[in-house]
Each structure stands twice: as C-alpha cells, then as structure tokens.
Amino acid sequence: MVAVDCIDCAADASVVNAVNEGIEIARDIKSLRRPWLMISVNDDEDLHFRKAEFDPEDCPADCSRPCETVCPANAIAFHQNTTLGISNGAGTPRMLKDGVITERCYGCGRCFPVCPYDKIREVTYVRDAIATADLMKRDDVDAIEIHTSGRQTSLFKELWSALGDSVGYLRLIAVSLPNAGDSTISTMNEIFSIMKPNLQSFNLWQLDGRPMSGDIGRGATKESIAFAVQMANARVRPPGFLQLAGGTNAYTIDGLKKEGLFQTPSVNKYSDNATSTNGSANSSQALIGGVAYGGYARKIVGRALRAMQSQHGVAACVEDHPQHLLVALEEALALVGPFKFL
Ligand code: SF4
Numbered sequence: 001m002v003a004v005d006c007i008d009c010a011a012d013a014s015v016v017n018a019v020n021e022g023i024e025i026a027r028d029i030k031s032l033r034r035p036w037l038m039i040s041v042n043d044d045e046d047l048h049f050r051k052a053e054f055d056p057e058d059c060p061a062d063c064s065r066p067c068e069t070v071c072p073a074n075a076i077a078f079h080q081n082t083t084l085g086i087s088n089g090a091g092t093p094r095m096l097k098d099g100v101i102t103e104r105c106y107g108c109g110r111c112f113p114v115c116p117y118d119k120i121r122e123v124t125y126v127r128d129a130i131a132t133a134d135l136m137k138r139d140d141v142d143a144i145e146i147h148t149s150g151r152q153t154s155l156f157k158e159l160w161s162a163l164g165d166s167v168g169y170l171r172l173i174a175v176s177l178p179n180a181g182d183s184t185i186s187t188m189n190e191i192f193s194i195m196k197p198n199l200q201s202f203n204l205w206q207l208d209g210r211p212m213s214g215d216i217g218r219g220a221t222k223e224s225i226a227f228a229v230q231m232a233n234a235r236v237r238p239p240g241f242l243q244l245a246g247g248t249n250a251y252t253i254d255g256l257k258k259e260g261l262f263q264t265p266s267v268n269k270y271s272d273n274a275t276s277t278n279g280s281a282n283s284s285q286a287l288i289g290g291v292a293y294g295g296y297a298r299k300i301v302g303r304a305l306r307a308m309q310s311q312h313g314v315a316a317c318v319e320d321h322p323q324h325l326l327v328a329l330e331e332a333l334a335l336v337g338p339f340k341f342l
C-alpha cells in the first residue's frame, strides 16, 4: 500500500529517533512503505519555529483556562503533574507538567490572544546549523526543509554555507517560503543559484499559503491555491517540484481541480522509492507535485489520540491500541489517495 512520501519533523536528534520509532511501530500495525524523514530548519525567526510558554503558578486560580480549550494540539494541560505512560522514544514513562507541553506545541499562536491575563510568552528559536549538518549525515534522515522569509536571501546563503557538504547526504532539499507577491520568483531564482553548486538531490519549493491554519476550515486553503495559481502564471520558474502547504486540508485538491491545476503525476505506484524517478524530475505535467498537511494532519491524529484516551485513560499508549491508529491512518490515506491512485 502506498502512503505519504515524507514525514517532516524538528531537526532534533531525539525527535528524529521518536519519529523513526513511530514509523516502525506503524509499519508493524499496517504494511506501509517507509516514508522519507525530513528535518525542518529556519534561516531566521519564523512562525514555525516558536513555542508558547507560561508559568502555571502565575495563573489566577479562577481563570477559565481558554488557552487549554483553544490549543489545537492539546499542548496546554493542567494535569497536576501526573506521570503519564507516554513513550519518549526510549520507551519510558515521563512526567507531564502543567502548562505548555513543549513537544506538542507547534507555535500556531492561537493561545496568545486568548489569555485574559497576558501570561503567555512567545519563545522563538533558530536551529543550530552545525548540529543540523551532523543530523543530515545520519542514514535515517532523508531530506531537509529550509524555512526562509522570502524577503532577502543573505540569511539563506549563510545557512546553506554552514550546512556545507552535509546536503550531499540527502535525497531531497525543500525550501519553504511565503508568498511575497511579485518578488517571489526572483527570490526563488536567487535561492536556487545559491544551492545549485552543491545540489545533488531533488529539490522542492514549498508554497506556504497561510501558515499552520489547515485545521481551521475550508477557507484556509484559499491562499495556498492562490499561490499555486500565481506559480502557474509565472513565465519562468527555477527548477524543482512545487508543493502546497499552509492551510492545506481536505479541500485543497478540490481547489486545485477548480483551477485546472490538479493532475496526478506518473508515479509508479508499486515503486519502493518514496519518489520514483518516473514520477519526479520529469513529471512536469503535474504543476503541483504534492501537498504538505500540517495542522490538518495534527487534527486527525489528535482526534484519534483523544478517542483512545477517553476509552482507555490518559496514560494509554497508541502502540497498545492500534485500532485507534488505524482510524487516523484511514483518514490520512484519504488525503494522499488522490495523489497516489488509491
Ligand atoms: S502556540 Fe498553538 S500549539 Fe502552542 S500552546 Fe499555543 S495554541 Fe497550543
């Protein structure tokens, strides 16, 4: 059975270990081709690289905790510091503290404005290039995604140079950028010329329409579709696949079809490679080579985890209740199916 091509995660060794462990557990439950593992980094401050933080001790006791309700990732919780049986990659239970569960927070920012006491801080970070380069040399990391602002390229150049020959270990280099209007294509061209001398793998442009909003509803995907239309109208583009992101959800493919931009590439569905040669570099008939699902995918997984916890208790592990994982998997397959001839 075919599935997602790539799973994107933080450029952190423990996260990479946990994702690889999760992939193997999923493959034990259902026969799936191993997806590529992609690590994400940023060349400057970026919405995707921030966390919420607050001290629950500072919260007034009578606060109705709107932060907890609004968080789409279940990343804010008040557990009274209980120990939960959630695996941490080493298979050991760990303590869930009150407040923000940092590993779950993906920086969507929805909790910031709802706190009536202004207790929630935004903590931004930039990944260390040397540690990232070391990670890229591991044989269980296949791809990197570099988030850039699209405003100027000097910071991208600096990061690319710091990554050095580690890019040669990868199978795919993705650059994620927002729509900066008319200057977008020239920025992409500049970035491509920076990468070109030591680009030995596939490359991909991730068109970030409306960051981290896919779970909000149907309209969230409009900006990613508009970005795709803009790219379709561009007379010249730098080489590389185009992938939609930012607001992508179950309505994205319909939106692409309405614009006449959805065409399945000629991927060999029985290929054991995540991206076969047949369906990649030369599949220029498919303007949009793929869709990245972020917030919407989190929503699917979150729903499955909540259902499992309400049935088996908050300490339950999905490994022990694979039927819940299967529900999430079926929904995920419905998302990628149109791209994969399911
Ligand atoms: S930033 Fe988003 S994911 Fe993080 S705690 Fe706030 S609402 Fe949750």
Ligand code: SF4
Binding pocket: 054, 056, 058, 059, 060, 063, 064, 065, 066, 067, 068, 114, 115, 116, 117, 118, 119, 120
């Ligand atoms: S809304 Fe603000 S004050 Fe209330 S629990 Fe959340 S962080 Fe604390």
